[in-house]
Amino acid sequence: MRFPGHGHRHPDDVVIGPLDLSAHVDEALAVQALAFGLGADEVAVRRQIVLRHMTYPGARALGATSAGRLVGFVYGMPNNRTHWWSTVVEPYLRARDHDDWLDRSFVITELHVHPHYQNRGAGRSLITTITDAATEPRSILSAIDTDSPARGLYRSLGYEDLARQVLFPSAPKPYAVMGAPLPLRRR
Numbered sequence: 001m002r003f004p005g006h007g008h009r010h011p012d013d014v015v016i017g018p019l020d021l022s023a024h025v026d027e028a029l030a031v032q033a034l035a036f037g038l039g040a041d042e043v044a045v046r047r048q049i050v051l052r053h054m055t056y057p058g059a060r061a062l063g064a065t066s067a068g069r070l071v072g073f074v075y076g077m078p079n080n081r082t083h084w085w086s087t088v089v090e091p092y093l094r095a096r097d098h099d100d101w102l103d104r105s106f107v108i109t110e111l112h113v114h115p116h117y118q119n120r121g122a123g124r125s126l127i128t129t130i131t132d133a134a135t136e137p138r139s140i141l142s143a144i145d146t147d148s149p150a151r152g153l154y155r156s157l158g159y160e161d162l163a164r165q166v167l168f169p170s171a172p173k174p175y176a177v178m179g180a181p182l183p184l185r186r187r
Contacts, residue, residue: 014117016125019063019073022054027070028063028112035112053077053109062130064113064122072113074126078136079105089142089177092163101162101179106134108141111150123153128184138181142166145176154178158185 021028029043029050038046053059056077064072079086079102086102093099108130113123131139143151145164159178166175 014064014066014071014120014122014125016062016064016122016129019061019070019075021061021063021073021075022051024063024070025050028061028073031070031072031114032110032112034115035118050075050110056080056083060130060133062126064117064126066117071117072111072122072126074108074111074123074130076106076108076110076130076134076139076141078134079103079107079140085109085142088168089163089166092166093177096163098162098177098179101138101140101177104136105138105140105179106131106136106182108139111141119149123150124157127153127157128186131182131184134182136182138179139184140177140179142168142175142177145174151176151178154180156185156187 025047029047032038032046033043053075059075059077061073061075063070081090081102085107090099090102093101108127111123111127140162141154141159143154158180160180161176162179163177166177168175
């Protein structure tokens with residue numbers, strides 16, 4: 001996989017850039033459905049959530065495209081303790097004396113890459129690019145609480161577990177909340 005500015009362009013090049021997520025929500029959710037194994041009902045619910053999130057102050061998104069096709073995306077926003085996610089994770093963070101992470105943090109709300117493009121640098125480029133533009137001194141996110149390539153990526157960038165076995169309503173598996181100082185660690 002080549003990124004812009006790194007040699008000659010090839011048809012399989014991935015370009016990272018701004019994404020109007022509201023206008024491309026269905027393309028993005030198709031990537032998320034493949035990457036995360038979502039069914040049609042879950043996609044319909046997430047569609048409304050994404051559209052609502054993109055109206056929040058400071059919310060922004062980046063896309064990864066190849067040959068003009070969206071193959072990955074990330075979006076996030078400055079954390080707000082009144083948002084649903086924060087209200088769910090706050091007791092878990094407070095129990096570990098980490099609830100201060102809910103202040104002055106940029107939340108990675110979603111990061112997904114099409115399976116064909118995973119493990120080739122697109123996810124790393126998406127998350128580092130979006131957090132490089134954050135004015136907050138740190139970043140937080142949640143990920144399924146298992147050893148996975150995604151959690152390995154987050155750890156390599158400097159994210160550490162702040163709370164584990166976090167249960168979200170209607171989620172079948174527990175999550176870990178992770179945090180990292182910004183800028184994220186480079187290899």
